[in-house]
Amino acid sequence: MKSYSLLIDGAPVTAQASFESEDPFQGKPWALIPRATAQHVDAAVEAAYRALHQGPWSGFNATQRGALLRRLGDLLAEHSETLASTEVRDNGKLLSDMRKQLSYEPQVFYYYAGLADKIEGSLLPSDKADILNFTRHEPVGVVAIITAWNAPINLLAKKLAPALAAGCTVVVKPSEHASASTLELATLIEKAGFPNGVVNVVTGFGDEVGSPLVSHSKVSKVAFTGSENTGKRVYELAARSLKKVTLELGGKSPNIVFPDANLENAANGVVAGVFAASGQTCIAGARLLVHRSILEEFSERVKSVAAGVRMGNPMDLDTELGPIANRQQFEKIRQYLDIARSDGAELLLGGKRAERPECGDGLFIEPTIYARGDNQMRIAREEIFGPVLVIIPFDDDEQAIAIANDSPYGLAAGVWTNDMRRMVHMSGKLQVGTVWINTYRAVSFMSPFGGYKASGIGRENGREAIYAYLQTKSVWLSTATNVPNPFIMR
Numbered sequence: 001m002k003s004y005s006l007l008i009d010g011a012p013v014t015a016q017a018s019f020e021s022e023d024p025f026q027g028k029p030w031a032l033i034p035r036a037t038a039q040h041v042d043a044a045v046e047a048a049y050r051a052l053h054q055g056p057w058s059g060f061n062a063t064q065r066g067a068l069l070r071r072l073g074d075l076l077a078e079h080s081e082t083l084a085s086t087e088v089r090d091n092g093k094l095l096s097d098m099r100k101q102l103s104y105e106p107q108v109f110y111y112y113a114g115l116a117d118k119i120e121g122s123l124l125p126s127d128k129a130d131i132l133n134f135t136r137h138e139p140v141g142v143v144a145i146i147t148a149w150n151a152p153i154n155l156l157a158k159k160l161a162p163a164l165a166a167g168c169t170v171v172v173k174p175s176e177h178a179s180a181s182t183l184e185l186a187t188l189i190e191k192a193g194f195p196n197g198v199v200n201v202v203t204g205f206g207d208e209v210g211s212p213l214v215s216h217s218k219v220s221k222v223a224f225t226g227s228e229n230t231g232k233r234v235y236e237l238a239a240r241s242l243k244k245v246t247l248e249l250g251g252k253s254p255n256i257v258f259p260d261a262n263l264e265n266a267a268n269g270v271v272a273g274v275f276a277a278s279g280q281t282c283i284a285g286a287r288l289l290v291h292r293s294i295l296e297e298f299s300e301r302v303k304s305v306a307a308g309v310r311m312g313n314p315m316d317l318d319t320e321l322g323p324i325a326n327r328q329q330f331e332k333i334r335q336y337l338d339i340a341r342s343d344g345a346e347l348l349l350g351g352k353r354a355e356r357p358e359c360g361d362g363l364f365i366e367p368t369i370y371a372r373g374d375n376q377m378r379i380a381r382e383e384i385f386g387p388v389l390v391i392i393p394f395d396d397d398e399q400a401i402a403i404a405n406d407s408p409y410g411l412a413a414g415v416w417t418n419d420m421r422r423m424v425h426m427s428g429k430l431q432v433g434t435v436w437i438n439t440y441r442a443v444s445f446m447s448p449f450g451g452y453k454a455s456g457i458g459r460e461n462g463r464e465a466i467y468a469y470l471q472t473k474s475v476w477l478s479t480a481t482n483v484p485n486p487f488i489m490r
């Protein structure tokens with residue numbers, strides 16, 4: 001089995017214990033991941049703290065930081081094929097999808113490399129004689145980056161690149177279910193020439209590694225992607241020492257289809273929106289809201305597209321739906337299929353483990369659709385994170401908005417219509433961080449991404465994101481020759 005090391009203070013570190021990572025297509029363990037402890041976390045944070053305050057990194061100017069980030073982007077591009085196949089093996093991602101994703105990921109590093117030397121303070125107007133007042137944006141400190149398993153490199157890149165561009169140092173903890181690609185990326189960080197301790201990677205479990213990292217007194221900020229429940233726990237732990245946080249959490253996003261839409265495009269968009277990556281994306285369009293006048297016709301259309309989806313080996317380039325990434329998630333989805341059954345949901349497609357010959361012993365779930373659902377059902381309210389769609393009818397625009405917004409989450413929504421007024425109206429009324437109109441799953445490092453309500457706090461991507469890794473200092477500089485009365489506030 002393949003084995004990996006932690007990265008602490010620029011050196012590979014072997015942990016005494018390790019745990020197995022399972023290949024979800026073969027249904028067998030394939031790699032040994034180091035099981036870090038609180039001592040490793042402490043060593044990693046201390047290294048990051050030293051690198052921030054004493055090491056050469058503190059003397060790097062913005063242009064030099066940008067150059068290193070560009071180099072890391074180049075290395076990522078050079079090693080994209082290896083990283084892609086690791087993600088397929090470790091996480092059941094489709095090779096076709098990973099190739100596309102990894103050809104895009106270097107751009108994230110180039111984008112923030114370009115922003116590094118555009119972090120500008122300002123000279124502010126002053127209402128006090130002989131005083132200059134200016135602002136500086138300084139790195140927020142040591143950043144703990146904690147990621148989910150469904151897109152390890154992507155979730156890491158959009159935190160790591162702005163954090164390093166801002167001049168922070170970091171300790172990364174990937175998910176215990178998919179750590180391999182992050183550990184491989186760690187070797188590229190060394191190759192790129194970042195000074196020791198600027199980036200550290202510790203792997204292991206939430207309570208053994210995640211909690212001590214979030215609680216560490218020398219960590220100033222936590223950038224987290226994961227579930228709502230863990231997000232709340234992380235927020236509580238971070239609050240104890242008043243750390244800054246950004247939280248990217250779950251969703252239960254609606255895809256809303258009106259009768260005036262191009263229904264063929266809408267059906268393809270809905271199917272891709274919920275079944276891509278086997279539904280294991282935070283933005284999965286897991287609730288399909290359909291106008292009652294086209295309910296039967298459109299439900300049949302979606303069913304027929306979904307029924308034709310090709311399942312099988314994630315390494316085959318024509319596979320469209322791969323396995324569920326890990327056994328725990330597989331069992332969770334099966335529990336929701338039981339819940340749907342006991343709640344009397346009307347099954348239109350799937351609803352069980354896929355036992356097709358092309359799926360072998362892999363952890364596959366059939367694309368599943370429930371018809372004529374109700375927004376109060378558990379399968380319509382809770383995030384399943386699997387290939388499960390529930391169809392909910394509506395009668396008019398206001399009811400569609402009310403149903404869409406009647407959710408604890410607010411990550412994204414899709415709207416399918418050709419009516420311009422409706423597009424503008426819906427985009428204003430939906431309580432979500434991203435609205436897609438006649439498309440779905442379009443994301444870019446150039447555009448802010450994040451959640452309303454229980455879907456998160458803060459934004460990633462785009463220019464704004466870099467300010468989550470900076471803090472503003474106001475500097476007052478007096479050129480007065482006579483000090484005025486110090487007992488009177490100036």
Ligand code: NAD
Pocket residue numbers: 146147148149150151155173174175176204205206207209210211214225226227228229230231233234248249250251281282283383385411451455456
């Ligand atoms: P999770 O919450 O189980 O785990 C996320 C990370 O938190 C893992 O690295 C885990 O080890 C760590 N963790 C667990 N307990 C911890 C603790 N006490 N302290 C610190 N860290 C701890 O989530 P998951 O199952 O890995 O990922 C799926 C979830 O992520 C879904 O809810 C999905 O919607 C969400 N997600 C959100 C986005 C987004 O951008 N909004 C993107 C991808 C995934």
